Amino acid sequence: MADVVADGELDDVRPPAPDDGERRLTTSLSTSVLAVLIALVIGGLILLMSGENPLTAYSAMVDGAFGSSFALGETLSRAAPLAIVGYGTAVALRAGLITIGAQGQVVAGAIGALLTAQFFENAPSAVAIPAAALGGALFGMAWVLIPALLRARFNVNEILSTLLFTEFAALLIEYLLNNPLKPPTAITPQSEPYPKNGILGLVVDGTRFHFGVFAAFVIGIAFVWWIRSDRGFSYDLYGENPSLAQSLGISGNRVIINSLLISGATAGLVGWMQAAGLLQRVYVQIASDIGFFGLVVAFLGGATAGGVLVAALLFGALQSGGLAMQSSEGIPASLSDIIQALLLLGFSIRYAPQIIRLTRGVMANFTLIGKRRA
Template sequence: MKNISTAWLHLLNRSRLKPLAPIAGGAIALMLGGILLHVSGANPLQAYGVMFAGAFGGTRQLTETLLKAAPLLLIGLGMTIAFRCRVWNIGAEGQYYIGALCGSAIALTYPALPSLILIPLMLAASIGGGILWSGLAGLLHLYRGVNLIISTLMLNYIGILLVQYAARVPLQQPDGFLPESAQFGDNAQIPTMLGTRLHWGFGLALLLVGAVYLLLWYTPLGFQLRAVGSRLSVAKCVGINTSRSILIALTMSGGLAGLAGILEVSYTYTRLKGDISDSYGFSGILVALLGQLHPVGVLIAAVLFSGLMVGAQSLNVVLQIPASVAQVIQALVVLLVLAGQAIARAKRDDAIPLVAHDG
């Protein structure tokens, strides 16, 4: 069956322009988005101009974008580790919430501690919470064979509801009516760095880009994680402890998600509430995939993705375009850039894979 679309794909498959396919995908997405904007009554070019200016147009805007990029980056880095080991952790949202809960519990229990002690304690507790929550799914998988995708997904809801309960009952502000905890003291707020509005969590995330890169390609542990992800049966056969590798990859991604949770709560919300995430846990997965599971790629993807989110806000504010339109554009960009990456990765002469090749 030869039709126009496969012929076109074959042509694309052979051309030297193949590496540019992701960019072409992004451009097509923006064009489709343009139609949508036009239908919504806006001038597409003007609208994109507003979006860009809103996300990258000035120091304030750029800071906002980078601030939102920090949790995406942390979660995306964790997912990079997990996915490289072929551990399908899609529970980052829940791990993020539990991390926030554990960190907040420290902040509310020891309000008088000095920053230098309190903040590291909060970070450690949040990482611990993320490890615990992801590790739970890991143990269920290793000892009872429960599918990781299902367990991590389900633990999202339990984690989120647990935080909503905590914000309503045990951690609720003593004389408050709203389902939220008391505000953290200044000592529990993560400090900003270098005179900007950017907090040190962002700096930490940047450091972790290098750390994850080192881990994956310069340490025996990362080597083994990648080996397990490449082919489990071979890894087992050459004596790699695959259960341990899976648990490590899973809990590392969980720990990073937990860390992202407390950073957001400490800086952006300054108190524990039932709603503390902009779907970072799910967007982080997309960011990891867009970044092609490479730490530097994830950094770029996190900033761009965050730029889309921030730009969408100004689209709403300046041109009164509904947020849903911006979200559709965002989804189109992700979808078509990923499709472009798939084309770019396909080897020359590979038939467009209709049948999955195994081993």
């Protein structure tokens, strides 16, 4: 069967106005705004009980996130990776898939980007930088390929398989940075410095705002084009109604594999950004919590372009603003962590039916494996 039907053949199937993307964006933004307000109110109550002024704390947080070129650069450098992972995860979500393997794919992408950059160490930057970006994307895709095939061919739940591969990635990078990639003089697990010809320069000196951050805007534009294309609509249709999609000639296996590969590629690009721009070498914790927060960003953004961008900026501002609040007002940055945790709780409640359904799917896979072994 063809992956998608020919251009124009889906016109009769497309829903009438209001546009589905606008409806999703309105719903997701209203949900996100409500979740943010509740989180801020609860955070304010915690501050009051601690003897702090909530208005002073939140003012310091906003100023620390957007009040200067350094603050804005810090916020954008934190938000961009979340947005890129969020866009890739959103492609899978719109196809009816939930992957929680972005964390491992970021790690794989960082390793792939480093190895590619080392291979092109003597090449011009115009060659080395895009080659390393491609290497990161390909390694991210490779890391999700087996889970994608397992889901397409054997209906193995993608949550289970991508989670396992995230653990594999953690073990792999631990081994590599303690053995073959570790410099002889290094004490802690880390790689050699990233090749100079592949480093992403700073947009503004004295900040962490590097040129790789602009990749988030490029990916965002590509995502908008995708969801407005016939191919993107066919993937959305499969996510909403697989039977109808397949009756129109849309291959379910291709939708599954391609969606997960796209999510892996974007996560791999983030690994490249972390290694070539932010850290300029590879560390064990290079992925931080980008993969997991990227999933939350995709959910809170309703898997829409605008929603993902707003959610990523929100989390980026909370992270950078929390640190600034601690340094300027002496209020622990853990307040920012509490607000993010409350947003995660709201996310869990909002999507409880989907989470329960997917958990049942994972347990069904375990039950099937147990029966086969018996």
